Amino acid sequence: xxxxxxxxxxQVTQFGxxxxxxxxxxxNHNVMYWYQQKSxxxxxxxxxxxxxxxxxxxxxxxxxxxxxxxxxxCFLDIRSPGLGDTAMYLCATRGWGADTxxxxxxxxxxxx
Amino acid sequence: xxxxxxxxxxxSVQEAETVTLxxxxxxxESDYYLFWYKQxxxxxxxxxxxxxxxxxxxxxxxxxxVNFQKAAKSFSLKISDSQLGDAxxxxxxxxxxxxxxxxxxxxxxTLLAVQP
Numbered sequence: 001x002x003x004x005x006x007x008x009x010x011q012v013t014q015f016g017x018x019x020x021x022x023x024x025x026x027x028n029h030n031v032m033y034w035y036q037q038k039s040x041x042x043x044x045x046x047x048x049x050x051x052x053x054x055x056x057x058x059x060x061x062x063x064x065x066x067x068x069x070x071x072x073x074c075f076l077d078i079r080s081p082g083l084g085d086t087a088m089y090l091c092a093t094r095g096w097g098a099d100t101x102x103x104x105x106x107x108x109x110x111x112x
Numbered sequence: 113x114x115x116x117x118x119x120x121x122x123x124s125v126q127e128a129e130t131v132t133l134x135x136x137x138x139x140x141e142s143d144y145y146l147f148w149y150k151q152x153x154x155x156x157x158x159x160x161x162x163x164x165x166x167x168x169x170x171x172x173x174x175x176x177x178v179n180f181q182k183a184a185k186s187f188s189l190k191i192s193d194s195q196l197g198d199a200x201x202x203x204x205x206x207x208x209x210x211x212x213x214x215x216x217x218x219x220x221x222t223l224l225a226v227q228p
């Protein structure tokens with residue numbers, strides 16, 4: 001089945017140690033999103049790609065970066081994770097002209 | 113900026129009964145979509161139902177239906193014949209129509225428990 005895949009599902013890292021989260025999709029959607037969801041909170045959009053065009057939300061910390069080498073893959077890089085970055089990170093995709101976002105299973109990141 | 117209010121942090125329903133989750137929002141957009149997503153304990157966000165704001169007819173998907181009141185900016189979700197598998201966090205999320213972003217603005221969620 002076509003889907004949105006996130007790896008790893010669980011990631012533990014140390015304070016200040018860079019970490020990369022991966023998202024891939026077989027839907028051939030041209031829009032990809034990264035959301036951060038802290039415990040008991042709603043997801044919050046960090047940034048999105050429309051094709052190769054990168055769009056950062058105004059309040060996304062500089063510590064968070066993203067790469068999209070091709071249509072299928074998108075990466076979230078956290079350069080120097082802090083304890084406050086412990087959260088679930090959700091990737092979502094949307095097709096051109098469509099309105100619905102499809103989510104991956106998420107990566108649960110713990111910063112120690 | 114859009115704001116979304118889900119006034120019921122937690123709800124409980126008996127299996128086979130009906131429950132309604134409320135959602136109000138504020139938007140300056142004239143055209144937009146509205147979504148309900150559920151997030152079970154496995155944490156994958158799953159689309160439940162969508163509504164196009166320009167359509168007056170309320171959307172229905174099997175046991176799930178919405179009551180969309182555009183003037184009141186209200187978008188409630190009704191779950192009929194509740195099942196144990198419906199237990200999850202439910203998020204209401206409007207999205208601007210068109211454009212490159214179609215950003216979802218999530219409410220704070222309603223945690224639904226289904227009692228056997």
